[in-house]
Amino acid sequence: MTTIPLGPADGASAAGRTNGTAGSGGESGSDGGRLARRISAKVVIAVLLTAYGLVSVYPFLWMVSAAFKNQIEVVRGGHLIPHQPTLHTLTSTWNQLHFFRYFVNSLEVTAMTVVLTLVVYAAAGYAFAVLDFPGRGLLQKLFISLLFVPGITVMLPIVLLEDKLHLLGSHIGLVLPFVNGGAPLSILLMTGAFSAVPKELRESARVDGANEFHVFTRIYLPLSRPALITVGLLTAIPTWNEYLLTRVSLNNPGSYTLPLGLQTLSSENVPHYNEMMAGALIVVVPVVLLFLSLQRYFVNGLVGAVKG
Amino acid sequence: MTTAPRPALSAETAAPGGGPRDPRPGAGPAARAARLRPRRRGYEAVSGWLFVAPAVVLFAVMGLYTVGYGFLLSFAQWNGFAAHWTWVGIQNYKDLLWADPRYAPRVQHAALHTLYVMLAVPALTVLVSFPLAVLLNSARRMQTLLRSVYFVPYVTSGIAVFFAWQYILQPDGAINTLLKSVGMGSLSQPQGWLGNPHTALPTMIVVTVWGAVPVAMLMYLTGLQSIDRSVLEAAQLDGAGWWRTNFSVVWPLVRPITAIVVLLNLRDSLQGFQTFLVMTNGGPGDHTNVLGLEAYRLAFLMDLDPTLGLASALGWLLFAAALVIALINLRVLRSRT
Numbered sequence: 001m002t003t004i005p006l007g008p009a010d011g012a013s014a015a016g017r018t019n020g021t022a023g024s025g026g027e028s029g030s031d032g033g034r035l036a037r038r039i040s041a042k043v044v045i046a047v048l049l050t051a052y053g054l055v056s057v058y059p060f061l062w063m064v065s066a067a068f069k070n071q072i073e074v075v076r077g078g079h080l081i082p083h084q085p086t087l088h089t090l091t092s093t094w095n096q097l098h099f100f101r102y103f104v105n106s107l108e109v110t111a112m113t114v115v116l117t118l119v120v121y122a123a124a125g126y127a128f129a130v131l132d133f134p135g136r137g138l139l140q141k142l143f144i145s146l147l148f149v150p151g152i153t154v155m156l157p158i159v160l161l162e163d164k165l166h167l168l169g170s171h172i173g174l175v176l177p178f179v180n181g182g183a184p185l186s187i188l189l190m191t192g193a194f195s196a197v198p199k200e201l202r203e204s205a206r207v208d209g210a211n212e213f214h215v216f217t218r219i220y221l222p223l224s225r226p227a228l229i230t231v232g233l234l235t236a237i238p239t240w241n242e243y244l245l246t247r248v249s250l251n252n253p254g255s256y257t258l259p260l261g262l263q264t265l266s267s268e269n270v271p272h273y274n275e276m277m278a279g280a281l282i283v284v285v286p287v288v289l290l291f292l293s294l295q296r297y298f299v300n301g302l303v304g305a306v307k308g
Numbered sequence: 309m310t311t312a313p314r315p316a317l318s319a320e321t322a323a324p325g326g327g328p329r330d331p332r333p334g335a336g337p338a339a340r341a342a343r344l345r346p347r348r349r350g351y352e353a354v355s356g357w358l359f360v361a362p363a364v365v366l367f368a369v370m371g372l373y374t375v376g377y378g379f380l381l382s383f384a385q386w387n388g389f390a391a392h393w394t395w396v397g398i399q400n401y402k403d404l405l406w407a408d409p410r411y412a413p414r415v416q417h418a419a420l421h422t423l424y425v426m427l428a429v430p431a432l433t434v435l436v437s438f439p440l441a442v443l444l445n446s447a448r449r450m451q452t453l454l455r456s457v458y459f460v461p462y463v464t465s466g467i468a469v470f471f472a473w474q475y476i477l478q479p480d481g482a483i484n485t486l487l488k489s490v491g492m493g494s495l496s497q498p499q500g501w502l503g504n505p506h507t508a509l510p511t512m513i514v515v516t517v518w519g520a521v522p523v524a525m526l527m528y529l530t531g532l533q534s535i536d537r538s539v540l541e542a543a544q545l546d547g548a549g550w551w552r553t554n555f556s557v558v559w560p561l562v563r564p565i566t567a568i569v570v571l572l573n574l575r576d577s578l579q580g581f582q583t584f585l586v587m588t589n590g591g592p593g594d595h596t597n598v599l600g601l602e603a604y605r606l607a608f609l610m611d612l613d614p615t616l617g618l619a620s621a622l623g624w625l626l627f628a629a630a631l632v633i634a635l636i637n638l639r640v641l642r643s644r645t
Binding site for chain 2: 045059062121127133148153155212216242259280292
């Protein structure tokens with residue numbers, strides 16, 4: 001359902017455009033001015049698009065640049081390409097500041113959040129999309145209304161509650177609110193994906209004696225793989241970067257995630273920007289790689305969410 | 309809880325019809341289905357509840373309980389350690405809005421900054437992302453690559469990239485160097501862009517827009533690609549040029565997307581404060597303090613002062629504002645489409 005609209009629309013627009021160009025070319029083949037205008041318009045568009053591309057990656061470029069500079073060079077500043085590029089900043093930041101520990105912690109929190117989100121909301125989405133049960137409409141509305149509750153409104157009660165349950169400071173204490181916070185979007189996307197699966201598949205499987213759980217795991221889940229990846233990605237990226245709740249929840253440096261590790265770098269008296277940027281690069285690179293390898297699912301998922 | 313009876317009602321009205329979702333093949337199977345229906349209905353209800361149970365339990369504890377708890381706390385005074393709450397009624401709300409000289413002026417100040425952000429960020433985001441999507445939609449060869457590049461701000465959004473912004477915005481940072489090298493040195497900020505009280509808030513707005521453009525741009529791009537080509541061709545046949553087509557035909561067609569983009573960004577501008585916490589912590593001299601940041605400070609950074617009730621109350625004021633925005637937006641969306 002989500003993959004279909006982009007492809008044909010793209011193809012149609014491509015066909016439309018080439019036809020249009022050919023047509024106008026035939027009509028006004030002698031009109032060189034028009035052709036020149038068309039080409040110069042293309043150049044202007046390319047320049048504008050490239051310019052915004054630079055704006056998009058500009059802080060990122062300087063992050064990379066500083067991470068490969070030594071302390072003396074980064075203070076002098078001024079140039080993007082390091083004159084004496086060094087790996088020392090990256091390796092020393094990684095080694096001295098327990099970044100491996102933070103990295104493992106981040107991985108643990110993100111993986112637990114993604115897995116729990118997928119399990120809990122795939123099941124819920126299946127119920128909302130396929131099963132008829134009393135209270136379905138009300139529940140669905142309740143979950144969507146969560147979208148409008150500001151994070152800051154519930155953050156304090158969550159911290160107080162977890163303190164009571166002795167979850168505060170543990171990783172599971174972060175994972176539970178993260179999972180719940182992702183409920184509206186995850187349910188929206190999973191319900192949409194499951195609704196697109198033909199009902200006949202379930203009917204015939206049920207007639208053949210499969211129970212509801214089997215229908216869910218053997219038919220609906222495999223058919224909805226793209227949606228599952230989208231939800232996973234949309235959960236993983238913000239979780240990996242999360243800072244606000246993490247900062248007020250974790251107090252033992254051994255349990256810190258990468259954003260908190262990065263925070264400790266900046267709280268020194270004189271900020272060493274090369275070390276901070278090296279740390280920032282360590283935080284950012286895994287999500288960039290994850291996004292690049294799975295981005296088509298992300299785009300399609302967002303398209304699905306907008307249409308829904 | 310005014311919505312409570314509605315779903316129940318619709319479930320009842322659907323029941324005699326046998327459920328509109330049941331397919332109705334030939335007479336024989338239909339008769340069998342009719343015999344099986346009561347049992348199947350019960351089975352479906354039970355499995356339905358089992359499937360949503362984990363989500364509901366989590367929601368009850370992390371959502372409903374915390375929301376209720378926070379609401380009660382907003383009518384009390386507490387420092388987080390004392391054994392009992394002191395009930396103060398709506399005093400917290402009064403203190404925040406006008407009564408207490410320690411809090412009210414700060415809140416009013418922060419509200420003004422939040423208002424600036426709420427006006428500027430959605431407008432600028434639309435102003436950048438719509439033209440960007442139109443241009444990107446017409447560039448076929450580079451589209452996929454550029455789309456990935458444009459998404460870097462979304463993917464990296466978090467403390468790491470905010471530190472990078474801080475780094476390039478400092479007095480001897482890359483932005484000032486860039487301005488000097490292109491002969492606009494008079495625009496550079498010797499105190500740094502975040503150090504000068506006059507440029508700090510506008511700079512924060514620009515950084516926020518930078519982070520908001522990717523998703524908005526992708527939404528517009530999606531909308532553009534679903535517009536029927538024949539509509540655009542008809543406009544061109546009628547003699548509309550590129551500007552005219554985009555302004556008078558495309559822009560009205562993507563209005564629902566504009567409404568979503570504006571709603572999302574209004575909400576984020578009202579509630580979001582992570583960028584501010586990391587990059588300026590409200591400074592210099594509270595010139596970039598926003599309401600979310602003020603609530604965060606009251607909740608977590610006041611040590612033993614009894615400000616937790618105040619923090620909750622401020623959170624609820626933000627919630628009320630978010631609700632009003634959502635309702636207005638919904639109305640606008642309905643009236644236009």
